[in-house]
Each structure stands twice: as C-alpha cells, then as structure tokens.
Amino acid sequence: MKASLGSIVREARELFRHHGYDGASMQDLATKVGLKKASLYTRFPTKEALVPEVLTLTNDELFVDLPEADPLAAYGVVLERIARGLSAETRCVGLHLAYGASGPDTPDAAKAVRGFFTGQRDRLAALLAPSVGEARARELAGDAIARLEGATVWTVVEGDVEPMARALRLSLSEAASSHRR
Amino acid sequence: MKASLGSIVREARELFRHHGYDGASMQDLATKVGLKKASLYTRFPTKEALVPEVLTLTNDELFVDLPEADPLAAYGVVLERIARGLSAETRCVGLHLAYGASGPDTPDAAKAVRGFFTGQRDRLAALLAPSVGEARARELAGDAIARLEGATVWTVVEGDVEPMARALRLSLSEAASSHRR
DNA sequence: CTCATAAACTACCGACCGGTCGGATCTATT
DNA sequence: AATAGATCCGACCGGTCGGTAGTTTATGAG
Numbered sequence: 001m002k003a004s005l006g007s008i009v010r011e012a013r014e015l016f017r018h019h020g021y022d023g024a025s026m027q028d029l030a031t032k033v034g035l036k037k038a039s040l041y042t043r044f045p046t047k048e049a050l051v052p053e054v055l056t057l058t059n060d061e062l063f064v065d066l067p068e069a070d071p072l073a074a075y076g077v078v079l080e081r082i083a084r085g086l087s088a089e090t091r092c093v094g095l096h097l098a099y100g101a102s103g104p105d106t107p108d109a110a111k112a113v114r115g116f117f118t119g120q121r122d123r124l125a126a127l128l129a130p131s132v133g134e135a136r137a138r139e140l141a142g143d144a145i146a147r148l149e150g151a152t153v154w155t156v157v158e159g160d161v162e163p164m165a166r167a168l169r170l171s172l173s174e175a176a177s178s179h180r181r
Numbered sequence: 182m183k184a185s186l187g188s189i190v191r192e193a194r195e196l197f198r199h200h201g202y203d204g205a206s207m208q209d210l211a212t213k214v215g216l217k218k219a220s221l222y223t224r225f226p227t228k229e230a231l232v233p234e235v236l237t238l239t240n241d242e243l244f245v246d247l248p249e250a251d252p253l254a255a256y257g258v259v260l261e262r263i264a265r266g267l268s269a270e271t272r273c274v275g276l277h278l279a280y281g282a283s284g285p286d287t288p289d290a291a292k293a294v295r296g297f298f299t300g301q302r303d304r305l306a307a308l309l310a311p312s313v314g315e316a317r318a319r320e321l322a323g324d325a326i327a328r329l330e331g332a333t334v335w336t337v338v339e340g341d342v343e344p345m346a347r348a349l350r351l352s353l354s355e356a357a358s359s360h361r362r
Numbered sequence: 363c364t365c366a367t368a369a370a371c372t373a374c375c376g377a378c379c380g381g382t383c384g385g386a387t388c389t390a391t392t
Numbered sequence: 393a394a395t396a397g398a399t400c401c402g403a404c405c406g407g408t409c410g411g412t413a414g415t416t417t418a419t420g421a422g
Contacts, residue, residue: 002370020281022203026410038412039370047410091280098337099277100201114338139347142335146344150331154323156279157295163327166320183400207380219382220400228380364422371416379408388399 003033005043006057013054017093021051021101021109051097052112058093059116063123071127075141076172078124082148083168090155094120121145132178140178144171184214186224187238194235198274202232202282202290232278233293239274240297244304252308256322257353259305263329264349271336275301302326313359321359325352 011032015024026047030037044050062081066074086092094116101109121141128137147167154163192213196205207228211218225231243262247255267273275297282290302322309318328348335344 018284020201020203022201022409023281025408027408035369036371037410038372041411042369095334096280098334099272099280100204102337103199117334117338139344142344143347146331146334146348147328148331149334150327150329150348153276153279153298153327153330156283157298163320163323166324167327167331203379206378208378216399217401218380219402222381223399366421367419369416369418371414373413373415375410375412377409380406382405383403384401386399386401389397391396392394 003035008033008040008043009050009053009057012050013058013093016051016054016097017089017091020096020099021106023100048101048106048109051101051106051109052115055094055097055112055116059119059123062120071130072175075124075127075175078127079144079148079168079171082145083151083164086148086152087155087161087164090152090159092149092152095149095152117145128175128178132175136178140171140175144175147171184216189214189221189224190231190234190238193231194239194274197232197235197278198270198272201277201280202287204281229282229287229290232282232287232290233296236275236278236293236297240300240304243301252311253356256305256308256356259308260325260329260349260352263326264332264345267329267333268336268342268345271333271340273330273333276330276333298326309356309359313356317359321352321356325356328352 008029012024012029015029015032019028026040027037029050030040033040044053062078066077068074094113097109098113098117102113103110121138124141124144125134125137128140132140144167147170148164151164151167154160189210193205193210196210196213200209207218207221210231211221214221225234243259247258249255275294278290279294279298283294284291302319305322305325306315306318309321313321325348328351329345332345332348335341
C-alpha cells in the first residue's frame with residue numbers, strides 16, 4: 001500500500017477543485033499520488049466514486065471540534081472555516097463539482113454534491129434553530145453559504161478576498177441580531 | 182451560410198453553461214447548430230475563441246435599454262435581469278467558465294472571464310458612483326454580483342429560487358439605503 | 363518458510379478530444 | 393456563362409480519456 005486512501009482522496013480534492021470533474025483525470029491523480037492509473041482502480045471502482053469521498057471528507061473537517069456549549073459561537077466558527085478555506089484555495093470543490101458533475105450522467109456524484117450543500121446548510125441551521133426557529137435558521141444558513149460561495153467569484157478572477165470578508169461579517173452579524181430577538 | 186454567427190455563439194453559451202469549458206465539445210456544438218465540426222473552424226479559429234464572444238454577448242444583453250434618467254433604477258433593472266436569468270437557467274456561464282477555464286492554459290478565455298465580471302461590476306458601480314462615491318459603489322456592485330452568483334448553489338442543487346430572490350432584495354435595499362444618505 | 367491475498371504493475375481497449383487537410387458545393391459578381 | 397471566394401464536408405491526425413485484462417510483487421498469518 002504505497003499511498004494511503006486519505007492522501008488519494010485529498011489529492012483528488014485538489015484536482016477536482018482546480019480542474020473540475022471533467023478536467024481532472026485519473027492519470028493526473030495517479031501521477032500525483034505516485035501510482036499507476038490501473039492501481040487506483042483497486043481502491044475506487046470508478047472516477048465518480050471519488051466524489052462522495054472528497055465531499056464527505058471536506059464537510060467532516062468543517063464540523064469537527066466545535067464548542068458544544070455555545071451553538072451561536074459554533075455557527076460562527078464553521079462560517080469562518082469555510083471563508084478561510086475559500087480565501088486560501090480561491091475555489092470551492094463543492095461548487096466546481098455542482099456545476100460540472102450534477103448532470104444525469106454521474107448521478108452518484110450529483111447526489112453527493114446535493115448532500116454536501118444541504119448537509120452543510122442543515123447542520124449549520126441546527127445550530128441556529130433553537131434560538132431563531134427552524135425555518136429562519138435554514139434561510140440564514142442557506143444565505144450565508146450562498147454568499148461565501150459567491151464571493152469566490154472575486155477570489156478566482158481577481159484574487160480579492162475582501163468580498164469574502166464582507167460576506168462573512170454580514171452573515172455573522174445577521175445571525176447575531178436574529179439571535180437577540 | 183447555414184448557421185448565423187449569433188446562433189452559434191448562443192448555442193455555445195448553452196453548452197458552456199451546462200457542461201463547462203472542458204465538458205463542452207466542438208462536436209456537440211456542431212451538431213446543435215447543424216454543421217460539421219470542421220465548418221466551425223472557418224468561423225472560429227479555436228474553441229477558446231468562443232469564450233470572449235459568449236461572454237461579451239451575455240454582458241451586452243444585460244446593459245441594453247436602461248432608463249438613462251434614473252441610474253438607481255437602472256442598477257435595479259440590471260440586477261433583476263441577472264437574477265431572472267440565473268433563476269431560469271439555474272447556472273451562470275461566467276461562473277462555470279471562471280471555475281473551468283481560468284488556468285494558464287486558455288489564457289484568452291481567462292482574460293475574457295475576468296473582463297466579464299469586472300466589466301459587469303464596473304458598469305454597475307458607475308450607476309451608483311454619483312450618489313454613493315466610487316469606492317462604496319464598487320463594493321456594493323461586487324457584493325451584489327457575488328450574492329446572486331452564490332445563490333446559484335441552491336438553484337443548481339435543489340432548484341430553489343428563493344435564496345436568489347432574497348439575495349436580490351437585499352442588494353436592492355442596500356443600494357437604496359446607501360443612496361438615501 | 364509457505365502460501366494466500368491484496369495491491370501494484372505493464373499493456374491495451376474503444377471512444378472521444380481539438381484541430382487540420384483537400385476537395386466538393388454554394389453564391390455573388392462580372 | 394464564367395469565375396473567384398466563401399462555406400461546408402468526409403476523412404483523418406496525434407493524443408488523452410475512463411476503464412480492463414493478465415501478471416508480478418509485496419505483505420502478513422500460520
């Protein structure tokens with residue numbers, strides 16, 4: 001076992017993030033992890049099977065080690081992690097895959113992408129629900145995710161991270177003021 | 182001349198929008214417009230050359246026929262057009278190309294994508310600048326674009342257009358209240 | 363040390379990619 | 393009617409795609 005499963009998934013994530021589903025090739029992935037292409041197929045049955053692994057890994061990293069006592073603080077921590085990650089990498093794997101692998105071909109990938117975003121929103125909303133109600137919590141979380149994802153437009157085309165910072169601030173204050181009511 | 186230049190560019194836009202740069206093939210485009218692949222190359226020297234055409238067409242459609250007397254109203258009209266388009270098509274061509282064709286290969290496409298978004302923002306900002314100042318106008322316009330683009334996350338993965346409507350309302354009221362000051 | 367299994371390798375498949383070539387066909391001007 | 397130029401087409405190029413077949417090598421249990 002020359003390359004660990006985790007390292008393969010992490011490299012696949014990098015390729016998907018920067019080249020998209022079609023643009024990322026199994027050959028490139030094999031080279032990156034120091035294997036031959038055929039060897040990858042002993043670990044993953046298809047290219048598509050990489051997508052759920054990549055996305056669940058990414059979401060798990062976002063929701064680990066949160067302050068249990070203070071849900072509002074936990075909400076803020078997750079948003080900050082998302083914003084920091086998007087600023088550092090300029091792009092979102094999930095969004096690139098949402099645009100590139102949500103068609104009727106690759107149905108497993110499409111389902112994984114859907115689960116990535118709805119899971120992210122619903123776990124965020126769960127942190128807000130006790131204080132602002134379920135419906136409003138879902139709106140706040142969904143809008144926050146959309147704003148951060150949208151700000152990647154500017155990180156990608158201009159390398160400008162200020163819009164991301166503004167989107168983060170807005171969503172944090174929005175949650176805080178909804179909470180106070 | 183069996184197919185007009187305009188119809189080719191429009192079909193190319195549809196393919197880029199839904200399949201991305203890598204995922205859209207010249208063969209598919211040829212079939213869609215009723216030509217053979219080789220014939221496309223009498224009109225466009227490369228696949229990459231389609232990208233600027235697609236994006237300038239799209240931006241021109243956004244800024245045509247605006248109320249000249251009322252810049253704030255014009256600003257609102259453009260945002261509404263963007264939101265309507267994104268809701269109807271679920272995706273943004275520009276964003277798909279930004280993620281998929283902004284690498285060092287395809288430099289012409291990357292420049293066109295950059296110009297698509299910065300041009301959109303700067304033309305929007307020009308409508309706001311007289312009343313709120315240049316710097317603030319750029320922030321408002323950039324944030325508005327980012328929010329609408331980000332809302333496509335939900336149109337793509339869930340077919341939900343409500344986040345888009347909320348993003349539009351927020352950006353409109355933000356511009357209006359900045360204007361009043 | 364043996365031996366089964368897992369994991370890596372080489373080599374290959376058919377399909378499709380962007381792009382090119384030489385010739386056929388269409389159209390407009392004279 | 394002749395001709396020149398634009399447009400279209402069938403056939404093809406080298407290369408890459410996702411995926412597979414068959415074989416060798418590394419590993420770990422008895």
